[in-house]
Amino acid sequence: MRATPASLASEPDLAAAEPFSERLLAWYQHAGRHALPWKVDPTPYRVWLSEIMLQQTQVSTVLKYFDRFTTRFPDLQTLAESEEDAVLAAWTGLGYYRRARNLWRAARQVADEHGGQFPDSIEALQDLPGIGRSTAGAILALAFDQRATILDGNVKRVLCRIHGITEWPGKREIEQRLWRLAESHTPASDVAAYTQAIMDLGAKLCTRRNPACEECPVRDLCAARSLGLTGQIPAPAPRARLPERDACMLVVEDSNGHVLLERRPEQGVWGGLWCFPEYPDSEDPKVAVQRLADCPETVMLMREQMRHQFTHYRLNLTLCHVRIPDRAPLQVGERSLDWFAPEELSTVGLAAPVVRFLKPTRQH
DNA sequence: CAGGCGTGGTT
């Protein structure tokens, strides 16, 4: 028997006494998601990458990016030696772009500080940018089969129901309790399978809406079920009304189809990505163009209204389309501006308005 | 330490 960690002592003896993890493992053998690409070949690099991509992002979305990304960056060495822009380009469309910049930085840190080998301690993992407590636990459990614990949205939902926790799981006190519960359920062996099992249970049976309780291997342990509270757990997050913001951007094209883009600052929305230059609402667009590029003739083509929906606010965009005769010299100043030929656009990270500008059915 | 950070899916 291994010693019980001190952090588990305060939570009543669940792990030792009840067959929770064993039932999950048995269910997982025949009903789990065994075909996920990061599960089929669970190297530390692939598990790490998948965990970063999966932060606040659904599996179905990640599946569209994962294989393409690992083909372009097959190992940590390749990633560490690549340009940040190439990583952002591969991440374009996935969202939360700080994840991509942190991914690139973490790869360089592992190369520099750990000789290119992924560390296998919780402290060293959490020291890498973009890796927090849960992601570190996931890497240890899934890639190294160490006794470590995760607490993601799936696990929170499962544990809230099993233990009949009716308060919002994001609340600090509740989250701390959930960590203790998650640790107490984690078995000493088969940690990789157990960790995947509890996530798969949350994804396939214990879903937010219409959970398949009849098929659940631990339904007789479920407090929410016995209390008739399954539909009300987990409690929704308290939210404020959606605010709106306004912005104006210039779409400057020359006669050869080159586009003028600006690299956005790292801290805000679309951080580090290339986007149409913003200009103040109060400014005349022609003057705004003059501030960016030295071009004598400016032809205003059209104004376009575009709404962009984020999680926490709505962005009302005014796009001002402008054509100039040829690539004009840039009036750089503080801003990071550059002209892009059409074929260059796939080599850098592009913000959503640019992606939408490139794709759409522009049949004229 | 609440709030910021994206996109696509569901209801």
Next chain:
DNA sequence: TAACCAAGCCT
């Protein structure tokens, strides 16, 4: 349509 959310982390 608009709200809500999905394998969280960082400041």
